[in-house]
Every structure is written in C-alpha cells, then in structure tokens.
Amino acid sequence: MTQTLTRSYNSYETARSVVEALEAEGVSSADISVVGRHASVDDSNAGEGAGIGAALGGAAGLLAGIGMIAIPGIGPVVAAGWLAATAAGAVAGGAAGGLIGAFTSAGHSEEDANYYAETVRRGGTVVSVRTADEDVPAVQAILDGATPINRDERLAEYRAGGWSRFDETAAPYRPPVV
Structure with missing residues (x-):
C-alpha cells in the first residue's frame, strides 16, 4: 500500500530543501510534488515556465523540471510532479476542482485540500510525497524536520479572518498591511 504525505511550508526555499532531502534519501522524483509561490513567479508570465527549474535551484531530479502554471484563485505558481500535472490538466481542460481536485484525488480530505490550496494562495508552498507504508516514518521525518506550518494553528488563523x-x-491574495 502507498500513502500520500503532504506538508506546507512558509517559503519555497524551505520546500526546495525538503525535496532535495527526499531525493537524497532515495525517494523517486516521480513520487514527489511541489506547488507553491516563489518571488520570481509574481513578476513573471506563467507561460514562461520552461526551464525555470535551473533558475530556482533545481540542478537535478524533480526540481529540474519545475515550471510555472496559473491556477484559478491563486495565480501563477511554480510546480512540478504528479500533483502539479493533475492540477494543470484540470485547469487546461476547464475541469472543476483544479488544485482541490488534485489534493482530494491524492487521498486528502476536502478540508485538507482547501487548507493546502489556501496556503499556496497566501504564499506558501506544499510538498506531497507518495510513499510505501514501510517508508512512511523516514519520509515523515524529512517532511517534519523542516518545520512545516502547523496546520491546526493556520486553519484557526484563516477562520478567525x-x-x-x-x-x-x-482575487489574488494580498496580505493585510500592518
């Protein structure tokens, strides 16, 4: 059996280091996905995604294939992997669900799917890994070792707003001015 493990991070750079650690541990690039915001994306055209992997620090593996896609309600994001392909396919085909559908088809609850999509919308980056049951502890250790966003605290913060x-x-999310 396989499971899908997903964590969200406040920055693309943290997520990138998680992906690199997963690959170094032997997790196949085909089983890792990353979807998120990177500062360079906000100033770019989502159609310019080809070859952005090297510019964003992806010398090899999954990150070398990273590109940009535009997701309704979020705007342009950097993305790679099976989750990104599912979301991009839904967007291109006009199918409802986009990122939410990609997360739920990966086995996440509707609540978690909404949380992950909103986290990306607000500038975070999500890493998802499909892994065999026996590899779950090692993958969780890598995902949790990079201090992911506390889901329950962040959900409470979103709901309070x-x-x-x-x-x-x-409309694209704009953080409140403090």
Missing part, C-alpha cells in the same frame, strides 16, 4: 474554504474565483 472569516475564511471557510478555498475560493478559486477569489
């Missing part, structure tokens, strides 16, 4: 679910028709 009036959020209830990811809305792909929403």
Whole structure:
C-alpha cells in the first residue's frame, strides 16, 4: 500500500530543501510534488515556465523540471510532479476542482485540500510525497524536520479572518498591511 504525505511550508526555499532531502534519501522524483509561490513567479508570465527549474535551484531530479502554471484563485505558481500535472490538466481542460481536485484525488480530505490550496494562495508552498507504508516514518521525518506550518494553528488563523474554504474565483491574495 502507498500513502500520500503532504506538508506546507512558509517559503519555497524551505520546500526546495525538503525535496532535495527526499531525493537524497532515495525517494523517486516521480513520487514527489511541489506547488507553491516563489518571488520570481509574481513578476513573471506563467507561460514562461520552461526551464525555470535551473533558475530556482533545481540542478537535478524533480526540481529540474519545475515550471510555472496559473491556477484559478491563486495565480501563477511554480510546480512540478504528479500533483502539479493533475492540477494543470484540470485547469487546461476547464475541469472543476483544479488544485482541490488534485489534493482530494491524492487521498486528502476536502478540508485538507482547501487548507493546502489556501496556503499556496497566501504564499506558501506544499510538498506531497507518495510513499510505501514501510517508508512512511523516514519520509515523515524529512517532511517534519523542516518545520512545516502547523496546520491546526493556520486553519484557526484563516477562520478567525472569516475564511471557510478555498475560493478559486477569489482575487489574488494580498496580505493585510500592518
């Protein structure tokens, strides 16, 4: 049996280091996905995704194939892997669900899928790994070793601000000015 393990991080750079650690541990690039925001994406055209992997630090493995896609409700993101392909396919085909559908088809609950999509919308980066049951402890150790966002605390923060679910028709997220 396989499981899908997913964590969200505040920065693309942290997520990148997680992907590199997973690959160094022997996890196949085909079983890793990353979807998130990177500062260079906000200033780029989502159609310019080809070859961005090297520019974002992906010398080999999954990160070498990273590109940009535009996701409704989020805007342009850097993405690679099976999760990104599912979301991009839904977007290109006009199918409902996009990123939410990609997360739920990977086995996540609707609540978790909405949380992960909203986290990407608000500037975070998500790493998902498909792994055999016997490899779960090692993969969890890598994912959790990089201090992922505390899901429950972040959900409480989102809800305190009036959020209830990811809305792909929403305008791009702009953090409140403090």
